Amino acid sequence: MKVARDARAIACGLNRTGFVAFPPTSAFRECFPLAGAVVLLWCRAMTKGIPPSSFAGEKLVCIRGERVVFTQLDFRLTNGEALLLLGPNGSGKSSLLRVMAGLLKPADGHLAWNGAPVTDDREGHSARIHYVGHHDAIKPVLSVLENLRFWARLHDPRTGDRTAVTALERMGLERLAEVPGKMLSAGQKRRLNLARLLAAPAPVWLLDEPSVALDRASVKVLEAVIAEHRAGGGMVALSTHADVDLSGARELHLDHFAAAPGVVTGIWA
Amino acid sequence: MKRLIEIIRRDLRLALRQGSDSVMVVTFFVLTVILFPFGIGPEANILERVSPGVLWVTALLASMLSLDRLFQADYEDGSLELLALTPTALEILVIGKVAAHWLTTGLPLMIAAPVLAVLLHMNGDGFVALLVTMLLGTPTLSLIGAMGAALVLGARRGGVLLSLLVLPLYIPVLIFGVGAIDSAVQGLDYSAQLLLLGGILLAALPLAPLAAAAALRQALE
Numbered sequence: 124m125k126v127a128r129d130a131r132a133i134a135c136g137l138n139r140t141g142f143v144a145f146p147p148t149s150a151f152r153e154c155f156p157l158a159g160a161v162v163l164l165w166c167r168a169m170t171k172g173i174p175p176s177s178f179a180g181e182k183l184v185c186i187r188g189e190r191v192v193f194t195q196l197d198f199r200l201t202n203g204e205a206l207l208l209l210g211p212n213g214s215g216k217s218s219l220l221r222v223m224a225g226l227l228k229p230a231d232g233h234l235a236w237n238g239a240p241v242t243d244d245r246e247g248h249s250a251r252i253h254y255v256g257h258h259d260a261i262k263p264v265l266s267v268l269e270n271l272r273f274w275a276r277l278h279d280p281r282t283g284d285r286t287a288v289t290a291l292e293r294m295g296l297e298r299l300a301e302v303p304g305k306m307l308s309a310g311q312k313r314r315l316n317l318a319r320l321l322a323a324p325a326p327v328w329l330l331d332e333p334s335v336a337l338d339r340a341s342v343k344v345l346e347a348v349i350a351e352h353r354a355g356g357g358m359v360a361l362s363t364h365a366d367v368d369l370s371g372a373r374e375l376h377l378d379h380f381a382a383a384p385g386v387v388t389g390i391w392a
Numbered sequence: 393m394k395r396l397i398e399i400i401r402r403d404l405r406l407a408l409r410q411g412s413d414s415v416m417v418v419t420f421f422v423l424t425v426i427l428f429p430f431g432i433g434p435e436a437n438i439l440e441r442v443s444p445g446v447l448w449v450t451a452l453l454a455s456m457l458s459l460d461r462l463f464q465a466d467y468e469d470g471s472l473e474l475l476a477l478t479p480t481a482l483e484i485l486v487i488g489k490v491a492a493h494w495l496t497t498g499l500p501l502m503i504a505a506p507v508l509a510v511l512l513h514m515n516g517d518g519f520v521a522l523l524v525t526m527l528l529g530t531p532t533l534s535l536i537g538a539m540g541a542a543l544v545l546g547a548r549r550g551g552v553l554l555s556l557l558v559l560p561l562y563i564p565v566l567i568f569g570v571g572a573i574d575s576a577v578q579g580l581d582y583s584a585q586l587l588l589l590g591g592i593l594l595a596a597l598p599l600a601p602l603a604a605a606a607a608l609r610q611a612l613e
Contacts, residue, residue: 224477225477226473226476226477226612226613227613228613246479246480246481247479249477249478249479249480250479252477254473254474254477256470256473257470258468258469258470258471258473259469259470260469260470260471260473260474261469262402262406262469262471264406264409264410265402265405265406265409269405273398273402274474276394276395276398277395277398277399277474277475277478278478278479280394280395280398
């Protein structure tokens, strides 16, 4: 509504200046299309909900122990995009997701958000991402709702109970809300961990094999949730061995970035 | 700030529901102190002479018992990764965890200490000094302990390594804690020892969380 009102106000201004000083000077004639373009871009950004942004990595090198896991790896994510990480075991899918999250420091290269290095603003970067790793981080003595509410409030202290309950409903856990974490099956724990994504919104989701232990129906829910997130302008990076349907996702084959055996790369070169 | 309160609340709730740690710490403290009259003999003057040292050494060992679980559980179930990815400084979250640790172990020790002091025939003048030194000393023990617990995270036989790391750092707290009570029992001024204990606490308050958070980040790599 606000956008429409602003656009009308600008249009009125155009009429008025046209009326007062007709014919308009050449400077005016050049300015108006430019202003129109700016307004149009702004409108598009507003309707998407999340301002246009990009998350990119350049020339990333990851070394675990003495072994170069991947080298010279570039990636780029913009609004609504998904990145599917593929490759055999040990090719560095999890390591790349941990580098993206900021848990692991790359041996070389850098990560940038809208062109600015993420190391300049660690807390800002943490606020933008949700990381789902191999562990589900569920306390056995806390109830399902308490577990979820704690993580959601830690991410965003303003999260209300209602948001947490809605997230549980979406993941099909609403009937288990009062059940302690130790009673959950592996698949239910994974669904509870994924409910964090919905309970406190963040534009970038980093999912490390999210479909492990999920049944077929839950994978469908996960696919739908990811699709909604992307439609709202969010970004997803996901590693998987199973079939997760991500329409239009870009594929990143990590084995293409492996260092040749015996070749010293990265900072040691 | 809200996140700090949130993590203290979670850790207190976990401690209440699991219940084992603080009960174990206080039980160890009480039982060990009760052993001393049996070992040394019931003479009141000897017990009174050793009571400050016995209470402080036992409290120190008791508070160390629960240290290895301080970060271990969060490390094992993946919570520590998510805590490190919280949009706030990890140091703040460490302070929250230390505060919860003190509330569940240091505070019960402080409450149990005067009762045990009666058992050891401690002079009435020493009671106030005992309480004040405990109040200033036990948070320092939790802070230094958190630093050690973060450093041994992921190591095998972490418990033994932890005591080797942490006990030498506990010595100043022990010396000034016992010194203050001794002075109080003899009717002397003990404000110097209290100031030193307070100084150690004030130094540990920013330094220990910094060191612990750095060690935790290292453990997560």
